[in-house]
Amino acid sequence: MQGLKSTLMQDLCFKKTSEVKSSVTEVECYICGKGLQDGYRITAKTLSNGMALFCDVHYTLQ
Numbered sequence: 001m002q003g004l005k006s007t008l009m010q011d012l013c014f015k016k017t018s019e020v021k022s023s024v025t026e027v028e029c030y031i032c033g034k035g036l037q038d039g040y041r042i043t044a045k046t047l048s049n050g051m052a053l054f055c056d057v058h059y060t061l062q
């Protein structure tokens with residue numbers, strides 16, 4: 001019973017990790033191109049011409 005539980009936990013963890021990885025590659029700063037993989041926090045912001053993503057540095061400048 002215990003072995004079954006740990007297998008389920010590993011399966012859930014694996015699925016969650018792969019989902020995060022696939023979305024990370026698309027999340028990067030509109031200006032400098034830095035992303036979560038570079039240690040930046042990316043935030044979406046609505047501009048006059050649409051929505052764009054910015055890192056911590058460029059988010060405050062806009």
Ligand SMILES: [Zn+2]
Nearest residue numbers: 029032055058
């Ligand atoms: Zn930036």
